[in-house]
């Protein structure tokens with residue numbers, strides 16, 4: 001992104017963002033509620049057009065590429081998409097729909113697509129829910145299906161917007177390890193993860209982009225950006241950051 005700004009309702013939601021994600025570098029986007037994280041990712045995935053500036057994703061410059069085709073090369077997991085899924089959707093159809101970058105299935109899938117969907121469901125440990133409609137599933141089961149859906153078209157860029165939201169301790173850890181394993185698989189997608197919890201930053205994520213009120217507060221190597229002082233600046237209160245064995249934890253000192 002080069003000098004990217006995004007204005008809605010006369011509000012500057014993203015303000016002069018410059019960001020270069022190299023292939024194979026996995027990034028975490030941090031920032032308080034409303035700082036612009038989801039907006040930034042929606043733009044990256046070709047769902048929003050910048051008000052100003054230039055966006056180039058997977059070598060394709062916005063304005064010179066059919067965004068529907070570009071979206072097929074990008075996987076998305078997050079509530080923005082989840083909210084659009086009908087509760088009656090069959091899990092296998094949901095996974096296969098990722099192939100077409102659509103919510104329903106409007107093209108005719110092949111037998112092989114369903115086989116691949118079953119394999120992915122097994123890989124993501126959600127193959128036991130394939131007979132239930134999407135609406136009745138637990139949060140963790142839904143998140144796993146959404147990741148399977150995002151992976152079915154072998155995306156080059158995988159966007160994970162709070163993928164651990166609502167997961168219990170164990171399900172969260174399992175999902176984080178699935179994400180870490182994916183980063184170490186053969187020819188992995190480049191991943192961009194949004195989270196509010198430092199402990200969800202797995203070792204494969206080496207870089208952090210920190211947003212405050214739509215502006216980039218800091219970006220670069222995780223070890224630099226996650227320093228306590230920087231977190232304090234982003235959130236406006238003292239935040240103590242601890243690193244242990246390649247994972248991070250935070251303690252917030254809220255005085256009332």
Ligand SMILES: Nc1ncnc2c1ncn2[C@@H]1O[C@H](COP(=O)(O)OP(=O)(O)OP(=O)(O)O)[C@@H](O)[C@H]1O
Nearest residue numbers: 008009011013031032033034035036037038039040
């Ligand atoms: N179309 C829009 N019109 C008006 N305001 C908008 C629009 N889209 C987003 N916003 C505002 O822009 C800000 C950034 O929204 P965004 O969803 O990107 O935040 P976020 O960092 O993802 O927050 P959260 O951590 O709560 O998910 C919010 O204040 C939101 O209300």
Ligand SMILES: [Mg+2]
Nearest residue numbers: 037038039161
């Ligand atoms: Mg968000």
